[in-house]
Amino acid sequence: MTIDIQQLTNDFLEGDQDRAWDRIAEHKILMEDSHLTYEALTKAMQRVGKLWEENEISVADEHLATTTCDYVLSRYAYTRKLTSKNTNGPRALFLCIEQEQHYLGLKMISLLFQEYGWQTKLFGANLPLEHVIDTVEEWDASVVGISVSIMSHVERLNHYVTELEGLEKTPEVIVGGRLAAQYDLSKYCSKETIVVPNLDQVRLWLENRKGGDGHV
Template identity: 40%
Template sequence: MYDYARHLAMEFLKGDHFTSWSLIQQQIDDGMSSYFIFDYVLRDAMFYIGHMWENNEIGVADEHLATSICDYVLTRYSFDRHPLTNREKRAMFFCVEGEEHYLGAKMASSLFQEAGWDVKYLGPNLPLEYAIFNAKKWRPDVIGLSITLPLHLPKLKDYVYSLEHLPHRPKVIVGSRLIEKYDFTPFISNQTVLAKEVTDIEPFIEQYLMKVIE
């Protein structure tokens, strides 16, 4: 793990907004990309906190505090990005029903927004019927789903099938740290994009940016 991430994790657990942001600002000043900051700083910091929780080194309240500080840092970081002005493409992100771990979906939405997409982030725990309603109404080109717990895998199949078969045929991206441990084949189609980390969506976004430049 990147040592910087452990340092940041400790500041999250202290509830220190100021120092947490200053650590991220240092990464920005050092020229680190959004992909690096999201995957190897913010994500790894939260993974470390999760490891501490699993080993009873911290409690649930500590984990919630750390999540709130990470959310603050991510929101501030995204606000400071200067996206392209082109808004021809739309993307919608959320977590499947019952899924409360939302930071990955929020990071993905931030990256698409930074690349110039018109983005709607619908947050955690979104039932399928509401996802379908919003997708039909807004017609996003891309729909990103986040899932982190194995117990939610069975419902993923209905989400992917229902969303990929909407009349406007959006591209579905499934983001999950479970990809390296579980076979997702029964729950997705051969059209679904899998992303174990936010860096995995970089080629997808870069392809879009090349089309905009052309």
């Protein structure tokens, strides 16, 4: 893969949606392999995050980069004909816990599930627990993916996991996000919770599930 991550980062920061998309679309391998595409987008947004942490860019710059990356993800999904409505596929919903705003990684995971034939619902940022539970029960979701990126939110993560895994019809709970890659979150989860530090682990889980229960 020869895409220039620094140039892609600059496209995000400038809000240049078309140029950012062109950088992806001009590489055939990226249009054929979502893993490489998500990896490139993740690296670019990690650079944005580092610049923000070092006060090199403003909050407004970070928000513009996020919406530009979101556009590229949506256009990629449309071009690849990914769909959340895979008839007869198992059901998974994805959300950020309350007050958590970072959703791009979660969106990539949702799209990856779609590639494997799952029906998905992506709720994005800041979803209160009561709405999560209502949707799980009404929609009969078998998997709930939760993103957490800020350390002050991990106690809230524990509450989400406990309540979801205590439902009569218990969904599998998958926890990801920046903190999952940086810290051991096991004490905020249960033995049944699946913690995925990166997209490679998500893909591996999907491959194992594909071969294990015949749903996908």
